[in-house]
Amino acid sequence: MLVLFNGQPSLLTVGIPWFLRSLFKNEMGAEQSNETYMSTWSDESGDQYWADFESKPFSSGAFRHAFKGHLHGRGPRGGDQCVVKVFKREYAKHITDWTVDVATSKKAQSLATKFNEAVPSTRSLKFMTPMVAKMEKRAGFKLLWIFDIPDEDSAKIVFPNEYVCMEPFLTGTYQKFNANNGWVNPNMNVSLIPAFSHWTWAHSGGKYLVCDIQGVRDDDEYLLTDPAIHSDEAGTYGNADLGPEGMEAFFSTHKCTEFCKNLHKPRNIRRPRRIRPSPGTTYGFTL
Numbered sequence: 001m002l003v004l005f006n007g008q009p010s011l012l013t014v015g016i017p018w019f020l021r022s023l024f025k026n027e028m029g030a031e032q033s034n035e036t037y038m039s040t041w042s043d044e045s046g047d048q049y050w051a052d053f054e055s056k057p058f059s060s061g062a063f064r065h066a067f068k069g070h071l072h073g074r075g076p077r078g079g080d081q082c083v084v085k086v087f088k089r090e091y092a093k094h095i096t097d098w099t100v101d102v103a104t105s106k107k108a109q110s111l112a113t114k115f116n117e118a119v120p121s122t123r124s125l126k127f128m129t130p131m132v133a134k135m136e137k138r139a140g141f142k143l144l145w146i147f148d149i150p151d152e153d154s155a156k157i158v159f160p161n162e163y164v165c166m167e168p169f170l171t172g173t174y175q176k177f178n179a180n181n182g183w184v185n186p187n188m189n190v191s192l193i194p195a196f197s198h199w200t201w202a203h204s205g206g207k208y209l210v211c212d213i214q215g216v217r218d219d220d221e222y223l224l225t226d227p228a229i230h231s232d233e234a235g236t237y238g239n240a241d242l243g244p245e246g247m248e249a250f251f252s253t254h255k256c257t258e259f260c261k262n263l264h265k266p267r268n269i270r271r272p273r274r275i276r277p278s279p280g281t282t283y284g285f286t287l
């Protein structure tokens, strides 16, 4: 059945026998991967990239699917592995939906830069800055090099013209160090990361607290992604910003380390009733 899809001729293959599909794929066109347009904003070095990525996600969170891919562009990261994040179908996929994620990562990185200078350690902290790009092509098969046959798995979760987010792929053992609800990884003998969360609160005069810290540790740095920020007004940094209650949740379980023992702490810390420590991220709308 030939239909117009998003203004382009597209062949829907529902009902086409598998042997014909296989013939199409072997002889009559070209395979294509998911591809974005060039990123809307530059990365921290001023370079722009686009990405191609696999048709199936390697992991899925509460709001998003994550795919493995590669960056392309003239900057030094061209050819690097990346992670492309796509909102789940039930959530909107506009560029503004990504601005909170980008703002959270940039704020966390700006605080980490100051922390690295203020608190010398053998390792520094670095938060990945996401780039946002619009989808150009979806994975599938180009029959006769003209008609799009979308990949069935990909077609259910990646949509034309939606905005997606690209981040560097972190190689190494991925670990979650703390959550945004007071949970601290019990298997983690790391004193710098909890101290960073405490420091962000003390340094900002109680305005911000960066937590939900996850990523990989290498010889001289922690490469981190997907942080949450509690701010003095819950929700400013998205659904994971639990505001002053989130800050209380952090301090109710926090044990100071050698890096933060001299910092100011809030008085009369009580565990908030509505927030329970757990490894997953707690979202404001679930409270």
Ligand SMILES: [Zn+2]
Pocket: 194, 195, 198, 254, 255, 256, 257, 260, 261, 263
């Ligand atoms: Zn502390």
